[in-house]
Amino acid sequence: MRTTDVARESGYSAQQVRDLERLGVIPPAVRSDNGYRSYTPLHVCALRAYRGLAGAVGPVEARRLLAELRTATVTEAASAVDEVHARLARERAEVLRAQRALQGIRAEEEDGRDDDFMTITQLAEALGVRSSTLRFWEEEGLLRPERVTTLRARRYGPAAIRAARVVVALRAGGYGIPAVREVMGALDGLDGLKDARRILRGRLDRIAARSVALLRAGADLAAVVTAADATRAAPGSPE
Incomplete structure (x- = not known):
């Protein structure tokens, strides 16, 4: 997916997509030989998940939390999201x-x-x-x-x-x-x-x-978490 494709699907502008990538909200895009970014549907899920998290807990904490969820186990990620619900x-x-x-x-x-x-x-x-x-x-x-x-x-x-x-x-x-x-x-x-x-x-x-924003982010958060879990479980991936 091109930057403009991701922007259209996520509701952000192309510049916002690049800025959020720079801030670590989404994983770095793959770069082609000519320097163009190449994204996947998972980047779209991460951006939409960030929108919901930012609405629930604010942008700074949303960035931190999303970065944690991308490396957490399913159990750890579920616990972190449950804590946001409990806080609300x-x-x-x-x-x-x-x-x-x-x-x-x-x-x-x-x-x-x-x-x-x-x-x-x-x-x-x-x-x-x-x-x-x-x-x-x-x-x-x-x-x-x-x-x-x-x-x-x-x-x-x-x-x-x-x-x-x-x-x-x-x-x-x-x-x-x-x-x-x-x-x-x-x-x-x-x-x-x-x-x-x-x-x-x-x-x-x-x-x-804020609660509704968190609920809307649910499916996209699940996609981010399960993708990270699948990556860890893939043959040859680091433990």
Whole structure:
């Protein structure tokens, strides 16, 4: 197959095919006497597999993983792909747990429940985080505790406790500080929790898209792995 043939079958441009070969995403093409590249259908499978892996785990890790799969045994390759599926499942479980936490906060608001004031130590124990984590969140503008006594000790009232629980939920859902800060900035408004739930739904949608990308890569990944296994099993091949 010529470079243009591989590009057409894989959905990449001819230049992208050459670049991905240079990066080691696909094995080197055979060169003819006049220097032209000659590819095989397996190169097409490798490129399509890379597209799916890149959609699931990002391009850098996809390159590393695909290079490993080309030299791994079937058992090793299956384990590596299973781990990607398991990672996506863990990320999804984290977001679902964060959603449940937000639903609990909303239910308490609707029931008119009110929390007592807490010290930083009490709140840290209640949330399962370190006191230093609460202080860091305060420095980042995510929490606003009251300052009481001459020692300026922190005291967390109902609003601050609720905010801390939202931060915990979002962080458990995999969100970085900037994204959490955006949500917390809206919490004082009427749609604060609604915004937090919207962000978590968006993350679930992105995880689903990554899972679908991995599923689409499945047949091509299998072709790459079984071809490598067949090469090792061929007479005269190195052990």
